[in-house]
Amino acid sequence: MKVRQYIQEVYKCSQCGKEGSEHPADVFVGGKVPVSLLPHSLASASLVAGILYKKYDMGIPLARQERDWYRLGLCLYRSTMANWVIRSSEEYLLPIYERIHQELLGCGILHGDETRIQCNREPGKKASSESFMWVIRSGREEAVQAVFFHYARSRARKEAEKLYRGFQGYLVTDAYTGYDSLDGICRALCWSHVRRYYIDSIPLDSRGKEISGSKGAEGREWCDRLFQIEKNLKALPSEKRLQKRQELSRPVLEGFWAWVEEPSAKYTANESLKTALTYTTNQRKYLETFLEDGRIPISNNDCETSIRPFATGRKAWLFADSPAGARASGIVYTLVETAKLNHLDVFGYLCYLLESLPDLDHRNHPELLEAYLPWSETLPESCRLREHRINKKCMF
Template structure:
């Protein structure tokens, strides 16, 4: 081999090694990007688990605004086009006398401590004369629950005329006293006992397994399978008519919220116990004449479920961007800006302490969306007509600035996968995200529905799963009753107790219109079903 050939061979080897090194550098760079994205995902997951649950943005005193130029531009546009002016909100201090008003409805006992008539002056030994009394303190004493056995005895009377030849009836006639129907015939269950079981699980989130121990402490052996049977039977026979009517009334609304969350059902036919099923939730809009929530159990999350639930609905539906809602006909979709904001927050890089690293694009997007929410808060007391008019000016200016920012930021090269996802999410759903401009009644987020799901999701951590589809359906019925009662300022226990006591004696199958008097928003409900609104408002 000549020297020239050796030189060419060495050059080729060097070029090959250089190419391999460049390829390895690219691979290492990609791996570093992946590692960084994974670290950020881990930091955000830790922040969700152990950080503050509030979604309110915290601004550090003295920190420069990340997006001052666009904010200034938006504010300038607001002023030029007569931006609404609303007084700054101030939290009201608790009014004096609230404690006295709260205690006024409770029964009172007076523990009076008197001086022994034989007692003498501790200073000189002289006689004592009572000159008055004074109130030392006011306390609230807890009286533990107790159980009692009630035996239902029916009086029977015999007619003194029938069977004696004094009238046309040749046979003796026996007449029985009228008694209320049992909530569960041939059972020790009463309306109050079943209502307490339901209240403890679906309002307080106490699983039946824990309730079993508490009933035993009170002297009653009440197995959890008995309680489950009571809940399922009573929900099917007495609460389902209320449940169905709530759904039919919601379908008459113009604005609804909808979302879905998981539930595990162990004995769903043809499915593994670990397979996720779903609880669909419908909530009336804040502008509607009725206030109600509706839970529906389904093993599926397909659009067919949403389509069946909303067959009779024709109006605006506020949801997240889940594609299943596209299968629903005759609705106008209004997407949630809180979801866009969450994607932006997830794209903000965090340091090892879980604190935001200043200067990120995700923070800029979040700040713009915060302007939109702040504007909505300022307009919350306006009428829908005026709110729509103001949105066309003020909200439009913020939206134009936001979409311009999305377009410019998307053109930049970034290794932040979360930011890319957030920008794509916003851009892909631009039309539905602007639906709220069409009607002043529409919200800009689905938070109202998510707030109704939260008690269910929290309680699910305790009871974990539904054993059967019937149990899952009973869950849907009871959460519908409980969340609708809460939304209408009802005492949940008293409301359920009232329904279980009254419904067995109502012929609602032949007279379905009678159910209207027992709906959560009905004005015909007795006073004991209602919370003290003043106290409820002060302590909320």
């Protein structure tokens, strides 16, 4: 860490303003200094970028950062840092955040999920009540690789309608009914969820080991066959993958549905197995959607993987104190996780945005934002991970 001090010198012309001068008024000339990120504050682009990086990528809450700054001899209060996070997100990062959302809505395959967040000062709600962070991730074969976090008071269907308005394509989710019958969207359900239901129905002995020969284990085996086929088809182009699914996956599905209808499975005293069978039967239509397009994955694991850093961070910072703070968290998590998908150095990218966007006239020229999106090829090298770090996959 280092302190960089800018001194602006201002000079007054000794001749201007005098009688007989070409300039009857005094003339002052000042040197150029960088635009202040947040006027009348100590916040620099690199300082705020470091705070964002520590909280949203490294999972260090502001309270711990406050203690670390105190150790270094600076009284930088968590309330001040929280204010900087909110202001920098709303004033500078929001346009990039909104563009990422727009780009995602133009994809053909999306993943969707929601996760809980506590917001202490949400109007009309108790501090201990739950709000939600809605998450969208692009499919692996989409040109745009991005993750989008959206804070909302509830998990109501109206939030899904607002979030996915304009999207025309396949949406991979769990069986939450809030996604049902959204305009222009064809749902595809996650087979990992099905597999978990059957795992939960497998009886265990007194030592916690699975009892062999159970119907739950059979259900898991059917799911494993589908996942093994997908693993073998992973390297194929989507058209060829679709053809192979018809040849290999469809017969497995037909056998699975026949197994589900067997009396020995259907009339069971195992309540967990009943739940698994009911879930499977009720969602059959959407569980078969992956047979329509080779790009559709059979699980929502990619989206859940993108949510994991948020869930890990939540264990450290516990809650958002205000709706503005929760929205700011959604903005920054969007940029952080999308930067990771595009092999960017998270701190370098955040620093570049906060250094550049204050001078950018994006309101009158929105096309200028293209150069600052996480997948832009014109981003400077300071935003990119070194090649050997990408190859080692040390960030994933």
